[in-house]
Amino acid sequence: MLPVRAYYVGSTIDVRALAKQMPAYPKEFNREGVIIRMSPKKVAELPSIDGDAPIPPEMLSRYLVVFKFGSVVFYNMGHKEREECLKLARSFTSTPLAVPMTDDYRVVVRPTLTDWASLESDHIVLKRMDINNISVISSVLAQTVALEHYEQKVDGMVEIFSKLNKSTELTGDLNISKKRLFSLVAENNNTLTELITKLGLLGRSDTAWQYAQYNIVWEGLRQDFELEDRFQDLDYKLNLIQTQVKFYLEILQNRKSDALEWIIIVLISLEICVSLYDMADKIPPIPW
Known part of the structure; x- marks a missing residue:
């Protein structure tokens, strides 16, 4: 059973620049980011294996998968190694989070499995662990931790309007500036744009598109992590905002229009007063 851990560290990672800092490791670039094959584990680091059974290569393999939209996924890597790689990833992030979002998962490789893959309650069983499976699984895990960040962000905006509505209900007055509202409009629109364009929640993995067996893994994991339902929930909240x-x-x-109307009324009144004063000054005195 291979441990997998995903992190969302910030809005954008410069994948190319990060890869240059790791020249000794084989890499495979794709549209979403890069898959880096780390040094294999040492046999001494593995848990005890019964008898003289051969060690499956998957137990030695370790991968680091970095996504442009800010997620990092680790396969079979220890805490210390993850922390070092996270520190490197954060250095190439435009807006790093103070506390990264994280999620754990497990992958079991069973060559005797009849089907290509089998989804269990808290892990997935694969017939074979290859670079395509790593790409597909990483893509879903990367999206789910990034989506968790956006869920918190949107919930924060919903809370702002909840408090504003409550305040308006109690006082009958609107206690927010137009500048702050414009800021919320921009944040709302930017969030929806990033969900669709950067995370690609409505798109399909290139690997899953090309190969039917990997599409089974991709579709199964998306349903397991409820990505579509969570996106629909976010879309509803963003429309509500x-x-x-x-x-x-x-x-x-309307307040501004009312103020302008009163200004116009005052100016017209002043103009009438000035005109009456001029007229009174020009009228000759009445002889008695």
Whole structure:
């Protein structure tokens, strides 16, 4: 059973620059990032194996998978090695998180498995562990930890409007600036754009698209981690935020219109007063 751990460290990772810092390790680049084959484990580091049974190569293999949108996935790597690689990844992240999002998973390799893959409650069983399986599994795990970050971000925006609605209900007054509302509009739109374009939640893995057996793994994991349902939930919340922002912007706009109307009324009144004064000054005095 191989341990897999995924992290979301920041919004963007410069994959090419990071790869240059690890010239000694074989790499395979793809559209989403890079798969780096780390040095294999030593036999002494493995748990005891019964008898003289041969050691499966998967137990020695270790991989680091880095994604452009900010996720890092480790296969069969220890805590110390993960921390060193995370430190390197964070140095090439434009906006690193103070506390990375993380998730654990397990992969079991069973060559005698009848099917290509079998999904269990907390792990996946594979007939063979190869670079394509690593690519597909990493893609889903990378998306799920990144999605967790966006879920917290959107929940934070929902909480802002929840407090604003409560305050408005109690006081009858709108206690937020137009600048802050514009900031929330931009954050809302940017979040939806990143979910679709950067994370590619609505797209399909290139490997899963080309090979039917890997598509089984990809589809199964997406259902297991409920990626589509979680995206639909986020999309609903983002639309809800957009509706509320539009409502409050209309209120602020109406306030501005009312203020302008009063300014116009005052100016017209002043102009009338000035005109009456001029007229009174020009009228000749009445002889008695």
